[in-house]
Amino acid sequence: MELTSGLTRRQVLGIIGKTAGVAAMYQAMTALGYAGESTEAATRFALHGAPKDTSILILGAGIAGMTAAYELKKAGYSVKILEYREKAGGRCWTLRGGDTFTELGGATQKCEFDPGLYFNPGPWRLPYNHYGILHYAKTFGVALEPFIQVNYNAYVHSNKAFGGKPVRYREVQADYQGYMAELLAKSINQGALDQEMTLQEREMVIASLKSWGALDDNYHYGKTISAAWRRGFEVNAGGGLMPPEAASQPLARRELIESAFWKRIITGQLVEFQSSIFQPVGGMDMIAQAFARQLPGTIRYNAKVTNIHQDERGVSVQYTDTVNGQALTEQADYLVCTIPASILAQIPMNVGAPMQAAIHSLPYGASSKVGLQFKRRFWEQDDFIYGGISYTDLPIRSISYPSTDYGHPGKGVLLGGYTWEGPNSYEFTAMTPAQRVQKAVEYGAQIHPQYKTEFDNGVAVGWHRVPWTQGCYGQWGDDEHLREQHYKNLCDIDGRIVLAGEHCSHIPAWQEGAVLSAQDAISRLHAKIVAQQ
Amino acid sequence: MNPLFTYAKRATTATLLAGGLLTAAAQAADEPPMTLSGSKIAAQSGATIYQSICQACHQADAQGAQGAGFYPALAGNMKLAAADFPVYVVLNGQNGMPPLRGLLDDAQIAEVVNYVRSHFGNHYQDQVTAEQVAAKR
Numbered sequence: 001m002e003l004t005s006g007l008t009r010r011q012v013l014g015i016i017g018k019t020a021g022v023a024a025m026y027q028a029m030t031a032l033g034y035a036g037e038s039t040e041a042a043t044r045f046a047l048h049g050a051p052k053d054t055s056i057l058i059l060g061a062g063i064a065g066m067t068a069a070y071e072l073k074k075a076g077y078s079v080k081i082l083e084y085r086e087k088a089g090g091r092c093w094t095l096r097g098g099d100t101f102t103e104l105g106g107a108t109q110k111c112e113f114d115p116g117l118y119f120n121p122g123p124w125r126l127p128y129n130h131y132g133i134l135h136y137a138k139t140f141g142v143a144l145e146p147f148i149q150v151n152y153n154a155y156v157h158s159n160k161a162f163g164g165k166p167v168r169y170r171e172v173q174a175d176y177q178g179y180m181a182e183l184l185a186k187s188i189n190q191g192a193l194d195q196e197m198t199l200q201e202r203e204m205v206i207a208s209l210k211s212w213g214a215l216d217d218n219y220h221y222g223k224t225i226s227a228a229w230r231r232g233f234e235v236n237a238g239g240g241l242m243p244p245e246a247a248s249q250p251l252a253r254r255e256l257i258e259s260a261f262w263k264r265i266i267t268g269q270l271v272e273f274q275s276s277i278f279q280p281v282g283g284m285d286m287i288a289q290a291f292a293r294q295l296p297g298t299i300r301y302n303a304k305v306t307n308i309h310q311d312e313r314g315v316s317v318q319y320t321d322t323v324n325g326q327a328l329t330e331q332a333d334y335l336v337c338t339i340p341a342s343i344l345a346q347i348p349m350n351v352g353a354p355m356q357a358a359i360h361s362l363p364y365g366a367s368s369k370v371g372l373q374f375k376r377r378f379w380e381q382d383d384f385i386y387g388g389i390s391y392t393d394l395p396i397r398s399i400s401y402p403s404t405d406y407g408h409p410g411k412g413v414l415l416g417g418y419t420w421e422g423p424n425s426y427e428f429t430a431m432t433p434a435q436r437v438q439k440a441v442e443y444g445a446q447i448h449p450q451y452k453t454e455f456d457n458g459v460a461v462g463w464h465r466v467p468w469t470q471g472c473y474g475q476w477g478d479d480e481h482l483r484e485q486h487y488k489n490l491c492d493i494d495g496r497i498v499l500a501g502e503h504c505s506h507i508p509a510w511q512e513g514a515v516l517s518a519q520d521a522i523s524r525l526h527a528k529i530v531a532q533q
Numbered sequence: 534m535n536p537l538f539t540y541a542k543r544a545t546t547a548t549l550l551a552g553g554l555l556t557a558a559a560q561a562a563d564e565p566p567m568t569l570s571g572s573k574i575a576a577q578s579g580a581t582i583y584q585s586i587c588q589a590c591h592q593a594d595a596q597g598a599q600g601a602g603f604y605p606a607l608a609g610n611m612k613l614a615a616a617d618f619p620v621y622v623v624l625n626g627q628n629g630m631p632p633l634r635g636l637l638d639d640a641q642i643a644e645v646v647n648y649v650r651s652h653f654g655n656h657y658q659d660q661v662t663a664e665q666v667a668a669k670r
Contacts, residue, residue: 084600084601104590104592104598104599104600104604105592105593105598106598160570304601305601339601340629341628341629342602342628342629343601343602343629345602345628345629346602346603346628347602360628362629363626363628363629363630363631363632364629364630364631365631366589366631393569393570394569395567395568395569422568422572422636423568423571423572423573423574423575423585423636424567424568426574426585426586426589426636427565427567427568427574427585427586429589430584430585430586430587430588430589435564439567462589464589464590465589465590465598466600467600467601468600468601469601470590470600470601470602470604470629471629471631475631
């Protein structure tokens, strides 16, 4: 695109974004060769010029529904939300001492954490590049703090490697990098890559490998001080007459490779987990609460939607007040529906066959989380682990230490298990809450023996037992065919109805997906409404 | 009833024996085994597979559950009359229910379908075999 006026690309995009919305802006950005930062536009999102007396009903007061409500209200629409739960947030949810949670099947847990301690059963991280959700958190004054994703002093564990003894993350990181550098240097020095690189290039690579892998002058990775600067010392440098520092023995190469522990050092390198990454101070639902404060009198709680109908005059939604059983109806000109497809598939709604097929074709993924309170923060006091994640191949998969309140002398809550897909997610969900907690303690004790004496109490959530979602997230999965066949039909406006939520995004299970989906859906709906005036 | 399914009479002696041993082991532990490696559920018997996966939603008594939506009861469910329907649903999922073809092998699917169709007030006599499940993949 040739820009002939004096406008910068950013100004042009701003104009397009304001007049036509984010979807149009994204297309313009692509045309301007600017798509690399496309989702950054979420921070400048705004709609303008709602036609007078136009009402939009929103189903669901989760992140998608509240994003839609907040922005549509600002644009001048008359907005109301119907929410199944007794409070706002949906999957943006935190459990604290005194909270109760009744899951499908009827089991009720009462959280017995100490004051100030909490557990996020759903989303718990805010990557720096999730511009949309961070934008609202900042706009609403939600306090953020760093979430420790990578902790070099946390553990990597398997009962099938190193005698079942947990290994420090820094040892895995340094040793794997060191050995790979050594092997590559060796193959270059043996002439294996002579065809691949010029002499000059080979010399540069050899030099870089020595530095990158902490190799010695013979291009060997081993028990050296330079390696110890990466993996940790056998004896730390001290003061006065304390013994001098001493190098440590790297893990055996073959065992390290066979352990597959190297898989664990990749996670933190993914863009979704790279520093900086944040969490709201006090629990993820601080974001939900902040959104809800922006929407006074807008949200009707305890509303179970039973029927959705549209015709040429508007939309009509029947719902039941779950407290008194009363059957009620809400009417509006248009509808933004953020009810998860897992639930929506069971609610009669007169939309066309393509959207209906899409709603009925999306499976919901399995996941479980266990929050455990301990009598003291032994991971800090005994193991010197401050925040971050230990990885294991046991069914709990990982243990995540609180990224807050370091050094606090009282009790502490950690994430004692987090399963994502796979057999263990189903198995944990299929257990009673007490069994989930018991199993998490049993397995965690293999990494931290302190569990046996320090465990206090716990809560556990299996997402298929959560009454307002029946599953964790829209599982488009690796089956590109599923998305190809149904995704557009799920997102397209059908008459007066548009769907939104993480399931209508390319970022499933993340709150950012909910925000971007909502912004995109209401942009298109707004454009349609304005065009019909 | 679907003619594609030939109804094997009760399991052979060999599978009965193996099933019996597994059931005894599971009962001794009083809970289904937990999967410690691989992508397939460790449980092998119909009862323990049900307890490892199905009861997460359909519940221990197979009565289903009610929230914003619902999970259908499998107890006394007429849709189980033709065995190929539950086989299809377990393999491919339905609505929000995820496909379980990756979590269970053919024999496990046959086991759990046979279990559900002969428990919780369901009294279907015919059995599905692993070969019949394989043909539906």
